[in-house]
Amino acid sequence: MHIDFSGKRVLVTGGTRGIGRGIVEAFLDAGARVAVNGASAASTAKAVAELAVGARVVAAPGSVANVAECRALVAAAVEGLGGLDVLVNNAGAGGGKPVEATDEAAWDRIIDTNLKGVFFVTQAALPALRAAKGNIVNIASVNGLIGVPKGSVYCASKAGVINLTRAHALEFAPDVRVNAVCPGGVDTDMLRALAARLAGTVEAGYKVIAADCAGQHRIAHVRELAGPVLYLASDIASFVTGSIHVVDGGETVD
Numbered sequence: 680m681h682i683d684f685s686g687k688r689v690l691v692t693g694g695t696r697g698i699g700r701g702i703v704e705a706f707l708d709a710g711a712r713v714a715v716n717g718a719s720a721a722s723t724a725k726a727v728a729e730l731a732v733g734a735r736v737v738a739a740p741g742s743v744a745n746v747a748e749c750r751a752l753v754a755a756a757v758e759g760l761g762g763l764d765v766l767v768n769n770a771g772a773g774g775g776k777p778v779e780a781t782d783e784a785a786w787d788r789i790i791d792t793n794l795k796g797v798f799f800v801t802q803a804a805l806p807a808l809r810a811a812k813g814n815i816v817n818i819a820s821v822n823g824l825i826g827v828p829k830g831s832v833y834c835a836s837k838a839g840v841i842n843l844t845r846a847h848a849l850e851f852a853p854d855v856r857v858n859a860v861c862p863g864g865v866d867t868d869m870l871r872a873l874a875a876r877l878a879g880t881v882e883a884g885y886k887v888i889a890a891d892c893a894g895q896h897r898i899a900h901v902r903e904l905a906g907p908v909l910y911l912a913s914d915i916a917s918f919v920t921g922s923i924h925v926v927d928g929g930e931t932v933d
């Protein structure tokens with residue numbers, strides 16, 4: 680089924696590469712106008728140029744880990760698009776270490792990007808989303824549902840995103856729906872770095888991660904995450920709010 684987003688205005692944080700980039704491209708294919716956020720002006724401008732769809736893409740640079748930049752990037756998106764129908768809180772930071780090796784800077788980097796960023800981008804976007812009766816899709820992780828060793832800060836940040844989703848769905852109802860997607864292993868820079876840490880090389884690490892994915896025995900392509908995000912953001916999901924969608928190829932079933 681083709682979902683039509685013609686006339687819709689979408690902001691994707693961390694939309695320059697990886698899962699976010701896949702979501703940006705899927706919304707553009709579906710006819711939307713999209714504000715692309717990257718942490719720096721340079722990374723955002725590069726992605727906008729690569730997408731090469733002219734006025735349908737707006738640059739909204741800024742780090743989600745900084746509250747002033749959250750406000751500035753949302754303002755750029757709302758001004759550039761003339762309002763906002765959909766916010767995808769996708770920007771995230773990985774990098775797990777044992778508890779004994781985790782310092783305050785590592786805690787702050789992960790929590791500020793993954794949890795504080797979702798909260799303050801949402802806060803800044805709320806007036807425009809309420810005006811449009813829009814919706815929010817938060818990208819959490821299966822690691823917010825299950826624990827993994829040497830990843831406790833990341834796990835805590837994503838569990839926080841999951842319950843933020845439920846609380847915001849109630850607080851913003853009935854104007855703004857809020858849902859979350861929990862990806863399993865998806866082929867991106869973040870997972871490649873994890874795979875290399877896990878087993879020495881990306882290839883060896885991917886074998887371990889794929890073996891753990893009992894339902895599919897493989898890693899997902901970024902576009903396989905975009906479909907569920909577009910569904911949740913569309914009118915097809917008009918009665919869906921506060922829900923947590925696991926998109927993990929069966930990884931957490933057993």
Ligand SMILES: NC(=O)c1ccc[n+]([C@@H]2O[C@H](COP(=O)([O-])OP(=O)(O)OC[C@H]3O[C@@H](n4cnc5c(N)ncnc54)[C@H](O)[C@@H]3O)[C@@H](O)[C@H]2O)c1
Binds near residue numbers: 865870
């Ligand atoms: N790849 C996976 O297997 C996987 C699994 C579960 C969840 N996730 C989540 O999916 C989301 C996307 O991850 P990915 O795998 O594409 O990672 P990635 O590292 O390939 O991309 C992350 C994106 O976030 C952006 N970003 C990072 N810090 C930022 C900041 N401070 N401000 C603005 N943008 C920032 C990056 O520029 C990039 O565009 C993240 O929230 C991640 O936690 C990924």
